Amino acid sequence: MxxxxxxxxxxxxxxxxxxxxxxxxxxxxxxxxxxxxxxxxxxxxxxxxxxxxxxxxxxxxxxxxxxxxxxxxxxxxxxxxxxxxxxxxxxxxxxxxxxxxxxxxxxxxxxxxxxxxxxxxxxxxxxxxxxxxxxxxxxxxxxxxxxxxxxxxxxxxxxxxxxxxxxxxxxxxxxxxxxxxxxxxxxxxGPGPFRDLGGAGTGDFVTLINPCAVKGIALFLALARSLPEVRFAAVPTWGTTPADREALAALSNVTVLPAADDVERIYERTRILLLPSLWEEAFGVTAVEAMLRGIPVLASNVGGLPEAKLGTDYVLPVRPIERFTDRQDANAVTEPVVPEQDAGPWVAALTALLADRELYARQSAAARAAAHRFVAGLGVExxxxxxxxMDGRTPSPAPPAPRTKAVTAGEAAPGELAALTPGQRALLMLRLRKRTAQKPEDDVQDLLSERGLS
CATH class of the missing domain: 3.40.50.2000 (Glycogen Phosphorylase B;)
Known part of the structure; x- marks a missing residue:
């Protein structure tokens, strides 16, 4: 085909x-x-x-x-x-x-x-x-x-x-x-075999990949401040801003590692992986990657992350992001309003895993076993x-009206704006401010196109 x-x-x-x-x-x-x-x-x-x-x-x-x-x-x-x-x-x-x-x-x-x-x-x-x-x-x-x-x-x-x-x-x-x-x-x-990095004890760091607001950098920084004797690592990728890097550099127990196309280079230095995301992740690829290598994962209880944890322990509470500002960060991503987080459950879980060798060994073995069972059933077949x-070209029945209504740059009415979430209103207003010279009929797709997103 x-x-x-x-x-x-x-x-x-x-x-x-x-x-x-x-x-x-x-x-x-x-x-x-x-x-x-x-x-x-x-x-x-x-x-x-x-x-x-x-x-x-x-x-x-x-x-x-x-x-x-x-x-x-x-x-x-x-x-x-x-x-x-x-x-x-x-x-x-x-x-x-x-x-x-x-x-x-x-x-x-x-x-x-x-x-x-x-x-x-x-x-x-x-x-x-x-x-x-x-x-x-x-x-x-x-x-x-x-x-x-x-x-x-x-x-x-x-x-x-x-x-x-x-x-x-x-x-x-x-x-x-x-x-x-x-x-x-x-x-x-990948086909494996996957090294048992957790069992080998080669990792030095408690690691967060893509430290940024939506991925829970606030919790990561709180953990690093609460546990100054613990070595943390951050791997900046698409969401990390210069301000995030400055916050990371201010903590002496945080090491910044370069992103790597070969994930093994990150995980071989990782003892525990953190996934404290504050928005609804679709899944959690990095959770499975780490667990395959016997690395315990502490993940937030939002979106698809509990699904990616495959029934293992340490799915922890967070206060998820509910709205966004009308500002954009250095990566042209709309800045969220990050609720104050309770780091207590995260500090307790992390401290226990680091202090109790037997607990760490059990969690490492359970993570590795669950991930291997999951991956064994995967394939392109x-x-x-x-x-x-999926061979038909006839359109499927049209969906019911979406719960959040489309708003064009020239047609937004008060009732329509009310149908948007706060984050969506913030995004719309930001783009409207930048397009005051545009014709009324130009809609949000034009805004995306000029940003290289189309």
Whole structure:
């Protein structure tokens, strides 16, 4: 089968869950004999890499890059990747590749809040379209949606099928979008064997990956201050701001580690992994990665994180984020209002694990066993079966009206604004302020497009 996958995320480096999931899926399908083409942006927005640095890193891994006007093309584990330099050209490049590649299935990832890639895939009418949903934040409906829109919600009713990364996401889609989604746990953890790093006791640090507001840096800093004798590590990725780095640098017991495409480099230095997220995570890839290596994980009780803990201990309470400000941080992400957190349960759990060797050994063994059972049942074969069933081009019934109503820049009325969550109102107002010179009919999709998100 010829499969085209597109996402508004770069292929390399893959340091986020969605990147890793999509890359593992594409490479797994290629290994099963499918012809797979991927169309992606060359860089993230904003990016800490230059296009030349990405080429050099790929070259160091023995991957030859063909540089053409506006694109870098290369082969990765049997997958042909077309990386588009200019985000504004991503849609047109996708349309051209759909025409010339003539796929049997088109797979569109949710990390494109304007749904511009999905719109292009549906309009091309080249093949049935399958939508991969990795997070509620980029869905066009429901209370967790950053960019709610009835029009974009209707696009989802036209796909041949929706695939969700977790039961939590599938339930969210059913509740707020009125659509059914199939759950597919992505086989992104590698074939193993996985070193028993917890049992070996090689790790020095209590680690947080992607320290930022939504990922619970406030709790992390509180733990580091409460336990000055404990060595902590932070691994900045897409959400970490200069202010976050300053806060980390101010604590002598916190070490900043560079992000790594090879997760083993992080986990071999980790004794306990923290996942104190304050927003509703879709799943928790890093939880399973760490548990496979016998590293106990302390995770918050929000979103899909309890699901990712696979029935193991230490799912801890937090006060989740409920609203956002009208300010953007240095990464162009809207700043949340972070509720005051009670670090007490986290301090108690962490202290117990570090002080009691027998308790740590039991938790390490339980985490490793649960993760190995989970991963043993993963593979791309279930996705192949889903592709076979998702073969229709007839739109599914339109969903009921989303619980959060779309608001265009020129049509927002008081009643419509009231339907938005505080975070969504903050996002809308911020964008409206920046678009006072725009015509009334220009809607939120234009705002996303000019930010390189379409």
């Amino acid at each position: 010829k499969i085209l996958l597109t996402m508004n995320l770069p292929w390399f480096p893959a340091v986020g869950g969605a990147n890793k999931c999509n890359r593992a899926l594409a490479e797994g399908l290629a290994a099963r004999g499918h012809e797979v083409l991927v169309v992606v942006p060359a860089l993230a927005v904003p990016s800490r890499w230059s296009r030349e640095e990405v080429r050099q890193e790929l070259g160091s891994r023995g991957i030859a890059v063909r540089v053409e006007e506006g694109t870098d093309t290369f082969q990765s584990a049997g997958v042909e990747v077309v990386a588009v330099a200019d985000p504004a050209r991503l849609r047109s490049e996708l349309a051209e590749r759909l025409r010339t590649f003539a796929p049997d299935r088109i797979v569109v990832s949710s990390e494109d809040p304007s749904q511009n890639l999905l719109d292009a895939a549906l309009k091309a009418q080249e093949a049935p379209v399958i939508y991969l949903s990795h997070t509620p934040a980029f869905l066009p409906f429901g209370p967790q949606s950053f960019y709610p829109s009835e029009r974009r919600a209707r696009l989802l009713s036209q796909v041949a099928g929706i695939v969700a990364v977790s039961r939590f996401v599938a339930q969210y889609i059913r509740r707020w979008g009125g659509l059914e989604a199939e759950v597919f746990p992505f086989p992104l953890y 279930p996705f192949e079966r889903l592709m076979q069933t």
